[in-house]
Amino acid sequence: MGDLRQKLLNSLRTIIDSIENELFIRSYLGYLGGQHKHLYHVEGKYYPAFGQAIVETLKQYLQEKWTPAYEKAWIEAIQYVSNLMQT
């Protein structure tokens, strides 16, 4: 889990750092999505639960620092990423 946590954090950082670079983000997320589909056998229907788990985790971790604006922004970002991973 420790290694996976670091990989997920690195991945989120890559996404945040390159959100303005559409060409890169599309190819990175297309590749990551392909790995999920073919290597990890992740189906599209699993993405909403995964997104919900990330939001719940951030909410619990940040407690009073968490705001409705953060929640809205994270839900939109996860939807954007999840969509690109499945195209």
Ligand code: HEM
């Ligand atoms: C926003 C969506 C997601 C992102 C950004 C994401 C990101 C990642 C990253 C960065 C890795 C490590 C890949 C590597 O470098 O080897 C990974 C692995 C993995 N992900 Fe995801 N993921 C997402 C959604 C999901 C979903 C929906 C599932 C299934 C419910 C899932 C299951 C897995 C599994 C099984 C692995 C492999 C774990 C291992 O190596 O032991 N992911 N994911």
